[in-house]
Amino acid sequence: MSIPEVDVVLPCLNEAAALPGLLAALPPGYRAIVVDNGSTDGSAETARRWGATVVSEPRRGFGAAAHAGLLAASAPIVAFCDADGSFDVRELPRVVDPVRRGAARLVLGRRTPAPGSWPLHARWANRMLAARLRSRTGVPLRDLGPMRAARRDDLLALRLRDRRSGYPLEMVLLAHAAGWRIHEVGVSYLPRIGRSKVTGTVRGYLGAVADMSRLLRAQPR
Numbered sequence: 001m002s003i004p005e006v007d008v009v010l011p012c013l014n015e016a017a018a019l020p021g022l023l024a025a026l027p028p029g030y031r032a033i034v035v036d037n038g039s040t041d042g043s044a045e046t047a048r049r050w051g052a053t054v055v056s057e058p059r060r061g062f063g064a065a066a067h068a069g070l071l072a073a074s075a076p077i078v079a080f081c082d083a084d085g086s087f088d089v090r091e092l093p094r095v096v097d098p099v100r101r102g103a104a105r106l107v108l109g110r111r112t113p114a115p116g117s118w119p120l121h122a123r124w125a126n127r128m129l130a131a132r133l134r135s136r137t138g139v140p141l142r143d144l145g146p147m148r149a150a151r152r153d154d155l156l157a158l159r160l161r162d163r164r165s166g167y168p169l170e171m172v173l174l175a176h177a178a179g180w181r182i183h184e185v186g187v188s189y190l191p192r193i194g195r196s197k198v199t200g201t202v203r204g205y206l207g208a209v210a211d212m213s214r215l216l217r218a219q220p221r
Contacts, residue, residue, distance in 0.1 A: 004031035005076070006096055006149070009069030010052075010083040011062055016041045018085035018193035023050040025089050033072055034083065035065040043083075063160070063167030070155055079149040080168075085193040086117060087147050094185045096149045105154055105180040106172070109147035109187035117191045129169070137176045140184075144168055147187055154180070166215045173215060 008026065012019070012034050023032050034047035035055045044054050057068040070078055077099055081087050087109070098104040111118065130141055146168055158174040160167060175182055 003074050003076075005029035006079055006092070007031050007033050007069075007073035007075040007077075007152070008079045008081055008089070008092065009066055009073065010034045010081055011037060011065035011069065012039060012043050012047070012083040013037045013060075013065075014039045014041045014043060015083040015085075015193070016043045016046045018083060019043060019046045019052075020050055022083065022085055022089055023047065023052055027090060027093060030079070030089075030092060031075065033069045035069040035072075037061075037065040059163065061164045061167075063163035063165070063170075066167050067160060067163065070152070070160075073152055076151060076153075077149055078152045078155060079147070081147045082192070086190050088188045088190065091187045092147070092149075094187060095147055098183055098185070099149050099151060103181070104183035106150045106175045106182045107148060108141060108143065108172070108182070108184050109145050110141075110143040110184040111145045111147075111189035112186055113189040114191060117189050133169070133172065137173070139172065139176050139182055141172065141182070142184065144172070145187070145189075150175075162215065169215050 006029060008030050010032055026032055032052035033055060034052040035057050036044040037057050038060060047054050055068050055072045057065045066080055077096055079092055079096055081089060095107045095109050098107045126144055130144055133139060133141060158171065158178065160170055160174065162170040172182065
């Protein structure tokens with residue numbers, strides 16, 4: 001089997017309803033790596049039926065699942081995306097192409113939300129975290145969205161350690177410290193299928209904010 005151009009890491013916890021449509025829409029040359037993080041709804045079996053590579057990561061946490069997918073990847077470029085249907089994966093080339101061309105080493109998708117897709121409290125928290133990131137580092141980001149792409153070898157060299165909700169922010173902080181060129185591109189943001197594990201629960205939302213705030217406090221001024 002030939003190595004795909006891009007591996008797409010999809011951390012997954014009970015997303016069986018969203019996976020068929022998401023996996024069917026992946027662009028040619030993009031391989032899905034669904035990282036099952038303890039699903040009880042048959043997500044892993046659904047992903048396999050739709051042709052995805054499935055990795056099991058029993059340690060709960062977004063970072064644990066995302067990093068397990070990175071380690072399982074073999075394509076030169078690795079993209080990350082939520083598995084809940086909130087992103088249109090047909091837009092992944094927008095995020096990947098600047099990395100492929102060498103215009104940037106890390107590209108993040110800046111979300112343009114459809115009505116009902118992004119709760120106000122979560123949007124506000126994201127805006128505040130992005131502002132703190134700009135203040136601390138000068139990285140001109142407006143969104144810390146999970147759709148992103150970079151070269152696999154570069155990501156492994158960052159030696160990411162966070163295994164919770166701070167993983168996406170830690171990636172940006174370490175990339176900035178390493179002198180990477182970081183870009184944003186616009187992507188659509190849609191109402192997710194099912195209930196969010198982060199913005200849909202008070203515990204998940206507060207935990208994500210606490211994880212990211214901890215990482216920002218540790219960042220040297």
